[in-house]
Amino acid sequence: MDLKGLEERLGHRFKQPALLQQALTHRSFSAVHNERLEFLGDSVLNLAVAHLLYDKYAKIDEGDLSRLRANLVKQQALFEIAQTISVSQYLNLGEGELKSGGFRRPSILADTMEALFGAIFLDAGFDAAAKVVRKLYEAVLAQIDPKTLGKDAKTLLQEYLQGRKIALPTYNVIATHGAAHNQEFEVECLVPKLDVRVVGMGGSRRAAEQGAAKLALEAVVALAPAAAKRARKTTRRDTQLSLPVATVQTPQADLLTPAEPAVGKTA
């Protein structure tokens, strides 16, 4: 297979093409596969991203730097980067993985990205690998909001309300459905000061609370037109909201029509 296109998108021409081949080889395909390169590449990526964040955010403490890094190197982030450079078309996958669609599985693509970073590190050293990481993360880094990236919806809602001196939300389990091993929780989130009540659903109490918090955040942001645009954009990007915008109701309506609030489901 012609790998020139991939090398161009990575911004690295391999001196040892065998390393590139190995990085693209899943264990289902060959005994010479990419898992050891992935082990190495995970560390390469961690250091490269740590350095980028260290330089970019001179005033951020190490706790926030760690949170940002964790979010930039996690599977979903790597999967998205793998898609931008079309890694899937170059994968060496075994018969079974091919049939079951392994070439689009996030874990396989994310692992392959790490293996590629490991391969570049072995091929040309850390600086070469860091250059590739910097190039691939350029667009992502330009967009992130260091204050919110990687925070969960409950934390974001709490910080949003605290910043406006509004009393914190309360969460109540209002129903559970299903058998013990497969329960579904319904949790309401109340922000009394703003007359917001929304209901989230999920396979655990925690998940249902997070679902409710996401909806509540949408609701309170919608109520604050001045700050709405900025905050909503931040929220959407960082928590990957794909939930319906919550309706906001008067407390009376809440009590009378419990089925009405927006319901978000979180896996």
Add this chain to the structure above:
Amino acid sequence: MDLKGLEERLGHRFKQPALLQQALTHRSFSAVHNERLEFLGDSVLNLAVAHLLYDKYAKIDEGDLSRLRANLVKQQALFEIAQTISVSQYLNLGEGELKSGGFRRPSILADTMEALFGAIFLDAGFDAAAKVVRKLYEAVLAQIDPKTLGKDAKTLLQEYLQGRKIALPTYNVIATHGAAHNQEFEVECLVPKLDVRVVGMGGSRRAAEQGAAKLALEAVVALAPAAAKRARKTTRRDTQLSLPVATVQTPQADLLTPAEPAVGKTA
């Protein structure tokens, strides 16, 4: 303070001495402290050790490489390295930390080591930092047994017995002492085929089981003189055994005199 001695033991002369000073400065001493360098240095160390292991163990899979790395970069390992180069005498600590003996606290010394690796990385790049890591880890790396390092006593005992086709041990809680919030567990470990019965104690069932497994391992190794020397050495080093050697009893004696078996306590 004259830092030449430290630079010599690190094997790195700083072009930017301010970075070295910052790496040695605890947050209790100054607003310009070492925590951001520690964040960076943690990644530097991870990659440097990953690369050393990748090169040294060409046949080990990434799961075992991860286990080895985790053990080499953990606080205790860094603390021991900090002691070999006498980092404590160079620390910049605040009044309170000085009085409470912060200069010998493992967490402070381990964090400082990471900060030093971060500082060297910024001062002269990854290869310079990796060279320092390689030098400091040389003695440690020469000694490790990749099959056992970082495995707990129960795992080691199980693998030892499996390797000799001996039936696996059983663990039973035989007594608990103390109030609910401060309980002490007594757990026996039985290897019936070898007539081994030992008792471990600990603040949790898990800790007591590990204590018992350590003693049982000592006992079964003592029973196998041929392989004893090698395995015992491995065991001592890797699980830091400081327990009395377990006595080995006949099953009858076990039942009649439950107070007799060797008792090991694990925190």
